[in-house]
Amino acid sequence: MKNAVHFGAGNIGRGFIGKLLADADVSVTFADVDTPLVDQLSHKQEYKVKVVGSECQTDTVTYVTAVNSASDEVIERIVRTDLVTTAVGPNVLDIIAKTIATGIARRFEAGNKAPLNIIACENMVRGTTHLKTQVYQHLDQALHAKADELVGFVDSAVDRIVPPAEAANDDPLAVTVESFSEWIVDEQQFKGDIPNIPGMEKTDNLMAFVERKLFTLNTGHCITAYLGCLKGHRTIREAINDPEIQADVKQAMHESGEVLIRRYGFDRELHNAYIDKILSRFANPYLVDEVDRVGRQPIRKLGPNDRLIKPLLGTIEYGTKNSALLKGIAAALKYQNSDDPQAVELQSSLTEKGISSTLSDYTGLDTNSQEVAEIERIFNTL
Structure with missing residues (x-):
């Protein structure tokens, strides 16, 4: 797996899922409605994460960019990506569902038959299953069978404390996270090969x-x-x-x-x-x-x-x-x-x-x- 689109470029998106993906040499495109944040990420294409536990260390996350989640650009990214993840909050899943549905439809139009896996990394039970119901409401019913075959909606459990950043004005992208993190996914829901991402644990009893x-x-x-x-x-x-x-x-x-x-x-x-x-x-x-x-x-x-x-x-x-x-x-x-x-x-x-x-x-x-x-x-x- 080489590419991921991650909805939500806030502290949790950057400090948790985005960091794990980038650390696994995945090229991450953040999608967000915060225009200044998107501009900063797409310009710098990196940011710093302060990881605090018994000791402190600062990591630099690279190979990232960003697009506006309300733009056609994010849909084009979904056409070509291997993975879609979210950290937007439970209430926003319903809002981004139409964009994801449009991306899936365009993906099929372009003839891309590669498996696509979608993982909602939210503080909710079976959040990806909920997202799937919303996506399918916006997806032409004629495409449902093809989506069932090629698109995996993978439920997950996530755990990492990421408090609001107190970044200095000269580095608004910096974020602080605790050293502990847990990202557990339902291995039975993937389509195609399960990506090897250190820090993402697989289970059959999510x-x-x-x-x-x-x-x-x-x-x-x-x-x-x-x-x-x-x-x-x-x-x-x-x-x-x-x-x-x-x-x-x-x-x-x-x-x-x-x-x-x-x-x-x-x-x-x-x-x-x-x-x-x-x-x-x-x-x-x-x-x-x-x-x-x-x-x-x-x-x-x-x-x-x-x-x-x-x-x-x-x-x-x-x-x-x-x-x-x-x-x-x-x-x-x-x-x-x-x-x-x-x-x-x-x-x-x-x-x-x-x-x-x-x-x-x-x-x-x-x-x-x-x-x-x-x-x-x-x-x-x-």
Whole structure:
């Protein structure tokens, strides 16, 4: 594989997927609507990534360029590329689906019968499968069978903390990332040969890893943020270094972890070590990750298939402990941020409808359940 088109030239796109691809000697074309960013990338064709863990190092990513994702140029790139990846956010997948569909149609018109694989690298469950449904809505039905044969829509699970960049004015392309990264793909969904990209792991049981990340990193991250907000902490590191918050977060991850162990047969000791690794990542002194960034969009995070409610439903299914998860959900209901429309909407609903009805509306939980009663009790004590 030689070429990739990557939608999303933001910090995650440049610092995570774009870097892994470029490090594997893939020529990466970023596609984005941010014209100044596109101009800078296409002019410099390289950028710096500061990788921070126990030590810091700065890598230079090369063999990259960029095009505007609303232009015909990106469609022409899709005609010739081997791989399409995304890091645009779940809400933007639907917007880029038409562009990808047009690229696939033009690709077939040009007689390109080489396999094309598409991987949505988003913070969502089966994001590429969702993207496929959207792409097919814009793709002529007469081309669906050919797309089924030649285009692989590969689901993935991604994990890397990439906080907003604090780049100096003289280097707006620079980005900082943690040293840990995980990109796991469903090997059963590729068309043609699976590309050899160091850092991209293959599995035939993707959902186990999707839920492991969702129930551990995502669950712990947002509970850290919401509890941190309540105690006036500014960053995730400050919050997780608060002993009371760390104890609650660790307990919540063990509660969600019990669901994973029972559902997928994860080794208990290895999973406990994974939890400890996540906690150490939150405390990384080189990452400045604000609690408001992690806590934003609380309504999405309270969805029945997302990081708070889905593990809770698992504890109900298996009859296991969930007190710390319930506290995290109560803390999410307390989240206030006038710059976040979802936070404003959530607070309005709480004022107008009360806690139990709001929970029912956004989470699907039964208003008469003991879990809702306990969340309300905790809410009133926070």
